[in-house]
Amino acid sequence: MNLKNLMKAAIRSLAKNKMRTFLTMLGIIIGVASVITMLAIGQGSRESIQAQISTLGTNVMMIFPSASTTGGVRMEAGTSQRMTLDDAKAVTERCPSILYLTPQVRTSGQLVAGSSNWRTSVYGVYPEYFDIRNLKIETGDRFSMNDDRSAAKVCLVGQTVVINLFGEGADAVGRFIRINKIPFKIVGIIEKKGQNAFGQDQDDMVIAPFSTVQKRMLTITYIQSMMASAKSESLIPAATEEITEVLKTRHRLGPSEDPDFTIRTQSDIAKTATETSRIMTILLATIASISLLVGGIGIMNIMLVSVTERTREIGIRMSVGARGRDVLLQFLIEALLISLIGGLIGIGLGVLVSQIVTDFMNWPITITLQSILMSFLFSSAIGIFFGWYPAQKAARLNPIDALRYE
Amino acid sequence: MHHKLHADQEEGIKMNKTIISVKNLVKIYNMGDVEVHALRGIDMDIHREDFIAIMGKSGSGKSTFMNIVGCLDVPTRGKYFLDGVDVSSLTKDQLANLRNRKIGFVFQSFNLLSRTSALENVELPLMYNHKVSSREMKERSVKALEAVGLGDRCGHFPNQLSGGEQQRVAIARSLVNDPVVILADEPTGNLDTRTSLEVMDIFQDLNRKGITIVIVTHEADIALFTKKNVTFKDGRIIRMVENERVRNAKEELALIPAPTMEEDL
Numbered sequence: 001m002n003l004k005n006l007m008k009a010a011i012r013s014l015a016k017n018k019m020r021t022f023l024t025m026l027g028i029i030i031g032v033a034s035v036i037t038m039l040a041i042g043q044g045s046r047e048s049i050q051a052q053i054s055t056l057g058t059n060v061m062m063i064f065p066s067a068s069t070t071g072g073v074r075m076e077a078g079t080s081q082r083m084t085l086d087d088a089k090a091v092t093e094r095c096p097s098i099l100y101l102t103p104q105v106r107t108s109g110q111l112v113a114g115s116s117n118w119r120t121s122v123y124g125v126y127p128e129y130f131d132i133r134n135l136k137i138e139t140g141d142r143f144s145m146n147d148d149r150s151a152a153k154v155c156l157v158g159q160t161v162v163i164n165l166f167g168e169g170a171d172a173v174g175r176f177i178r179i180n181k182i183p184f185k186i187v188g189i190i191e192k193k194g195q196n197a198f199g200q201d202q203d204d205m206v207i208a209p210f211s212t213v214q215k216r217m218l219t220i221t222y223i224q225s226m227m228a229s230a231k232s233e234s235l236i237p238a239a240t241e242e243i244t245e246v247l248k249t250r251h252r253l254g255p256s257e258d259p260d261f262t263i264r265t266q267s268d269i270a271k272t273a274t275e276t277s278r279i280m281t282i283l284l285a286t287i288a289s290i291s292l293l294v295g296g297i298g299i300m301n302i303m304l305v306s307v308t309e310r311t312r313e314i315g316i317r318m319s320v321g322a323r324g325r326d327v328l329l330q331f332l333i334e335a336l337l338i339s340l341i342g343g344l345i346g347i348g349l350g351v352l353v354s355q356i357v358t359d360f361m362n363w364p365i366t367i368t369l370q371s372i373l374m375s376f377l378f379s380s381a382i383g384i385f386f387g388w389y390p391a392q393k394a395a396r397l398n399p400i401d402a403l404r405y406e
Numbered sequence: 407m408h409h410k411l412h413a414d415q416e417e418g419i420k421m422n423k424t425i426i427s428v429k430n431l432v433k434i435y436n437m438g439d440v441e442v443h444a445l446r447g448i449d450m451d452i453h454r455e456d457f458i459a460i461m462g463k464s465g466s467g468k469s470t471f472m473n474i475v476g477c478l479d480v481p482t483r484g485k486y487f488l489d490g491v492d493v494s495s496l497t498k499d500q501l502a503n504l505r506n507r508k509i510g511f512v513f514q515s516f517n518l519l520s521r522t523s524a525l526e527n528v529e530l531p532l533m534y535n536h537k538v539s540s541r542e543m544k545e546r547s548v549k550a551l552e553a554v555g556l557g558d559r560c561g562h563f564p565n566q567l568s569g570g571e572q573q574r575v576a577i578a579r580s581l582v583n584d585p586v587v588i589l590a591d592e593p594t595g596n597l598d599t600r601t602s603l604e605v606m607d608i609f610q611d612l613n614r615k616g617i618t619i620v621i622v623t624h625e626a627d628i629a630l631f632t633k634k635n636v637t638f639k640d641g642r643i644i645r646m647v648e649n650e651r652v653r654n655a656k657e658e659l660a661l662i663p664a665p666t667m668e669e670d671l
Contacts, residue, residue: 012521321507322502
C-alpha cells in the first residue's frame with residue numbers, strides 16, 4: 001500500500017473510535033504539555049537566577065585572605081590580617097588579565113539623618129568598585145581617587161537607605177548624614193538593583209572611599225578583601241593564576257605551599273546557583289516524562305485492543321495480498337498518528353499552560369525551541385516504540401486463523 | 407478485463423490448460439500430542455474455465471484443501487503448482503503476492519470491511535499491488551462492480567446492502583485483480599434460496615466469460631450449477647464426476663416468483 005492509502009486507512013480507523021482515540025491521545029497531550037511546561041519553568045528560573053547573579057557585575061573576582069590562626073585555633077575566613085594595600089597595588093600592576101581592582105573594607109554603621117536612623121553596611125572601596133559591580137549612579141556622582149587620598153567624608157547610598165532616612169523619592173544628594181557619629185556628605189544615589197540571587201537587598205548599603213572607612217572608621221592597616229574584574233569571562237582562569245602568583249610571591253609562599261588567600265569568581269557562584277536550578281529542571285522534566293511514558297503505554301494498550309478487535313480485518317487484508325509488513329505499517333502509522341497529533345496538541349497546550357503560569361503566578365518561564373523539538377521527537381519515538389509491539393503482533397497473525405476469528 | 411483470454415481463444419491455444427495441479431498433497435496438523443491428518447494425499451488438476459464444486463462433510467478436508475490452493479496455507483508434503491509456479495516452497499511474502507495477483511477469494515460471511523464503501527472494498531486487493539495506479543484502481547473496481555450488477559452501489563456501505571448484494575461486492579473484489587482462479591468457500595451458506603441462485607447465476611456468468619471457479623459447498627443442489635463435482639471424505643477424494651446436466655441459475659431464477667419484500671434481513 002502506498003503512503004496515501006495507508007494514511008487514509010489509519011485516519012479512518014482512528015475516526016471510527018473517536019472517543020477512544022481522543023482519550024489515548026490525551027495521555028500523550030498531557031505528557032508533552034507537562035514536559036514543555038516543566039522545562040519552561042526550569043529554564044525560566046535558571047535564566048532569572050543567572051540574570052540576578054549577573055547584577056553583581058560580570059567577570060567579578062573576589063580575593064579574601066584566609067582564616068587567621070591564633071595558637072592553633074583557626075578563626076573565620078577573612079580574618080587574616082596579612083593582606084595589605086600594597087598587595088592590591090601589586091596585583092593591579094602585575095596582572096595583565098585584570099581590568100579593575102579595588103581593595104575593600106566593610107563595617108556596619110549606625111546612620112543618623114535628622115530624627116531618622118538606620119543600620120547598614122558601609123563599604124570602603126576605590127571608585128573602580130562601581131565599574132566592577134556595574135553599579136550605576138542615579139543622581140549625583142561617584143567619589144574620586146582624590147577623595148580617597150584625603151580620606152574625604154563623602155559617601156554614596158543605596159535606595160533603601162534613602163527611603164529609610166529621608167523617605168521615598170527624597171533628593172538626598174548634598175545632604176549630610178552621621179555614620180557612627182562621623183558626618184558624611186552624600187554625593188550620589190546608586191540606582192536600584194533589587195535583590196540578589198540569595199535574597200539580599202543590594203540597595204541597602206553605603207559606599208565610601210576606601211581610606212575613609214579603613215582609617216577613620218575601622219582604624220586598621222590591612223584590607224579585608226579585594227574585588228577585581230577580569231578583562232573578559234574567558235580570562236578569569238588566567239587572572240586567577242596571575243593573582244595567585246603575585247600574592248604568593250609577596251607573601252613568601254613556595255609554589256607547593258597552600259596560599260593564604262582564597263579567590264572566588266563570579267562563575268563559581270553562578271555555577272552553584274544554576275546547578276541547583278538545573279537539577280530542579282531535570283527533576284521536573286523527569287517527572288513529566290514519566291507521564292509521557294504512561295501515555296505511551298496507553299497507546300500500546302489501545303493498539304493491542306485494536307489489533308484483537310480487528311483480527312478479522314487483518315485476515316481479510318492478508319487474504320487479498322497484504323504482506324506482514326503492510327499490516328505492520330498500517331498499525332504503526334495509526335500509533336504514530338496518535339502520538340504525533342497528541343504531541344502537537346501537547347506542545348500547544350504546554351505553551352499555553354506556561355503562559356498561564358507566568359501570567360498568574362509570576363514565575364519566569366522560557367520556552368526554548370529545543371524543548372519543543374525534543375518533546376515532539378520524544379512523542380513520535382514513543383509512538384513508534386509502543387506501537388511496534390502491537391503492530392508486530394498484527395503482522396504475525398496467520399491469515400487463516402485471523403479470518404476465522406469471531 | 408478478460409480480453410487476454412479472448413485473445414488466447416482466437417489464437418486457438420488449448421483451452422483446458424492446467425492452471426492448478428496438486429500431487430499427493432498431505433497436510434498434518436500437530437495439535438499437541440495428537441496429529442490430525444487433514445489431507446492424506448490429494449491429486450487433482452484444475453483447468454482453465456473449470457467450474458468445480460468441492461463437497462464433503464465438515465472435517466473431510468475440503469477447507470484445508472481450499473486454504474492450500476488459496477495460498478493461505480502450505481502443505482506438509484506434496485507438490486502444488488499454481489499457474490506453473492511451485493507454491494510449496496514459497497515464503498510468506500511470496501504467498502501474499504500470489505494471493506494478490508492470482509487468487510480471488512469469496513467467503514461464506516462475505517468478509518467486507520465495515521464502514522468502507524463497496525468501491526473501496528473492491529479496490530482493496532489493488533491497493534496492495536504497487537503497479538496499479540489509483541486511477542486504474544478505480545476504473546477496474548467500477549468495472550468489477552458493474553460485472554456483478556452493482557454499478558450503481560459504489561458508494562454504499564456494507565450495512566446498507568442486503569446479504570446478496572454484499573456477497574456480490576465480495577465477488578467483485580475477488581474479480582478485480584484478474585485472478586487465475588476464484589475460490590469461494592460456502593459462498594451461499596449465509597444466503598436464502600433466491601439470493602443463492604443470484605450468486606450462482608453470477609458465477610455461471612463469469613465462468614462463461616472464461617473465469618475458473620472453485621467453490622466449496624455442502625449443499626448438493628448448489629453443486630448442480632457447477633460443471634464438476636469433487637467429494638472429499640477423511641482427507642481423500644472419494645468421487646470426482648463431470649456434471650452432465652448443469653442447471654442454469656438464470657432460468658431457475660425466472661421460475662421463482664420475485665420477492666415481494668426486501669429479503670435477507
